[in-house]
Amino acid sequence: MEPRTNRYPGVFPAMSTPLTEAREIDHEGLKNVVGYLFDNGVDGLSILGSTGECSALRREQRKEALEVALEAGGERGTIFTGASGSVMADVIADLKAIDGLGAKGALVPPPFYYPINDEGVVTFYQHVAEASPVPIILYHIPRITKVPITPAAVARLIEHPNIIGLKDSSGDFSNFTEIARLANQTTGFTLYTGSDAMLAASLFVGGHGIIGAGVNIVPDVVVAVYQAAMSGDKAKAVTLQHKVAAAVNACRVGNFPAAYKAQYTLKGICQPYMAWPIPTMNDAELRELRANLVDAGVLSAE
16 A cells, blocks of 8 residues: 555535436436536546445446546546445445546445444444555445544544545534544545535635535535635635535435436436435426525526
């Protein structure tokens, strides 16, 4: 393993994964989404996370999605992938299956189901990091996994050369601030917020960027928040942050993460189909979503 040297700061969408009606990877739709996001200024992509339905897709589908994303956008920015599951050997097998494809890292949440403590979390990540040919990013999303990655656990894992960062989707600002202190004492470790509404605040306390679902909706606005905050224009960053919050609130329709994909459908970019068993948005939900996005200034009124 090579020592970490560089961070990967900036704006990364937690990208939706376009599917066909048969629930296979939609190559054309995926390329459209990749192009749309890079055209709107993002620094890279984080595919196959929670918004990207990683846990609902087959291993071969995840590899296929990564290959298409890399072909469509690999020259335009950094691309991260994801690997998740409750069986450590399966997570490691997923990471080995993408060796050499070109992903710069993979988001890996802790295994769900058993309420493991810090010792279990550290043991899991140490084993995965040692075995993985792909650098990994710790993924703190206790709302879904029910397993926190505490600052104490991060303090033990942060020096591992194959652990290159952390995405904090807890929404706990105190937790984020403590991890930011650790991250900024460590070479080559990148800390992302996963909470779109916290981007400006997270940058002010030492965060390095965002991997957020809301970037799918208004990538240009999120990029502008990041640029304003990094240039020291806090007032502009906060004003733009309110626009991001309005866009994210507009997508609180249907079963997560369906609205984040369906908003692409309303923009004419890809189809709305979700991996089973996640419900695809119905017509009534799509109408509500459209109305919300119009009110938020994301879509024009017809």
